Amino acid sequence: MHSLNQKIMAKKILFVVSSADKIGPNDRKTGNFLPEVAHPYETFVRNNYEVDIVSLKGGAAPVDGIDKRDDDMNIAFLDGEGLKKMNSTSKLQDIDTADYDALFVPGGLGPMADMPENEVLQQTIARMYERGAVVGAVCHGPVALLNARLSDGTSLVNNKKVTSFSNEEEENYAKADVPFLLETALKEKGALYTSAEPWQKHVITDGILVTGQNPASAAGVAEEMIKLLEA
Numbered sequence: 001m002h003s004l005n006q007k008i009m010a011k012k013i014l015f016v017v018s019s020a021d022k023i024g025p026n027d028r029k030t031g032n033f034l035p036e037v038a039h040p041y042e043t044f045v046r047n048n049y050e051v052d053i054v055s056l057k058g059g060a061a062p063v064d065g066i067d068k069r070d071d072d073m074n075i076a077f078l079d080g081e082g083l084k085k086m087n088s089t090s091k092l093q094d095i096d097t098a099d100y101d102a103l104f105v106p107g108g109l110g111p112m113a114d115m116p117e118n119e120v121l122q123q124t125i126a127r128m129y130e131r132g133a134v135v136g137a138v139c140h141g142p143v144a145l146l147n148a149r150l151s152d153g154t155s156l157v158n159n160k161k162v163t164s165f166s167n168e169e170e171e172n173y174a175k176a177d178v179p180f181l182l183e184t185a186l187k188e189k190g191a192l193y194t195s196a197e198p199w200q201k202h203v204i205t206d207g208i209l210v211t212g213q214n215p216a217s218a219a220g221v222a223e224e225m226i227k228l229l230e231a
């Protein structure tokens with residue numbers, strides 16, 4: 001019975017990842033950026049959370065930067081269950097999200113290609129947020145929040161403190177490939193956007209919403225989400 005209770009007690013995190021492996025007029029190769037999946041994943045797992053990974057289309061979800069065996073979290077993810085889960089994801093719309101305590105969207109350019117107009121994703125985020133689940137995203141991942149609307153019709157990000165990959169960072173990274181600048185788009189939806197210097201860690205928490213600016217912020221988003229989940 002004791003082990004059953006332990007199983008019930010384990011909090012569950014749902015990662016929603018992009019299915020897009022290219023973006024922009026020149027079909028730039030992309031996907032979900034490895035550190036922005038691996039660092040949060042390993043942070044949650046090491047704190048005894050269960051993590052499931054789903055994608056917009058199901059099947060193998062593309063990983064960008066898969067050669068980055070440059071830190072222990074990336075290596076643990078690539079050699080452990082993380083990459084296996086990325087290679088055989090369920091489709092978001094086939095998942096019952098009711099038993100998840102939090103939702104997290106990693107970055108990479110993939111989300112910019114297939115998440116802005118995905119209504120299933122927007123409805124899932126709004127529904128989980130409104131029932132009190134913690135919602136987190138990092139780098140380009142906050143694009144998933146952009147068109148999410150609450151049940152009263154207002155934008156989820158309106159008047160919320162958020163961050164994401166900044167216009168200054170995008171300038172030297174993928175400005176020619178992305179359909180729009182994420183910082184600008186969030187501000188246009190009424191978000192109270194802030195950023196740090198390019199590539200520096202910056203994590204913002206507003207209630208049960210946690211966002212991070214860039215790869216350096218990925219583990220920090222998970223850490224802040226865990227604080228909310230443990231509170």
